[in-house]
Amino acid sequence: SDVQVTSRRIRQVTLGHSIVSFFFNTVPIAMAVNGVVALAG
Numbered sequence: 001s002d003v004q005v006t007s008r009r010i011r012q013v014t015l016g017h018s019i020v021s022f023f024f025n026t027v028p029i030a031m032a033v034n035g036v037v038a039l040a041g
Contacts, residue, residue: 005011 003013
């Protein structure tokens with residue numbers, strides 16, 4: 001959804017949430033790729 005973040009505090013929380021979300025999505029993908037490469041070996 002397209003929302004507006006008007007408060008400075010909420011903007012900070014949103015940025016932190018985005019960064020954490022990025023790593024929670026990136027790490028499992030990287031681990032899966034690493035596992036496939038290791039098995040293909």
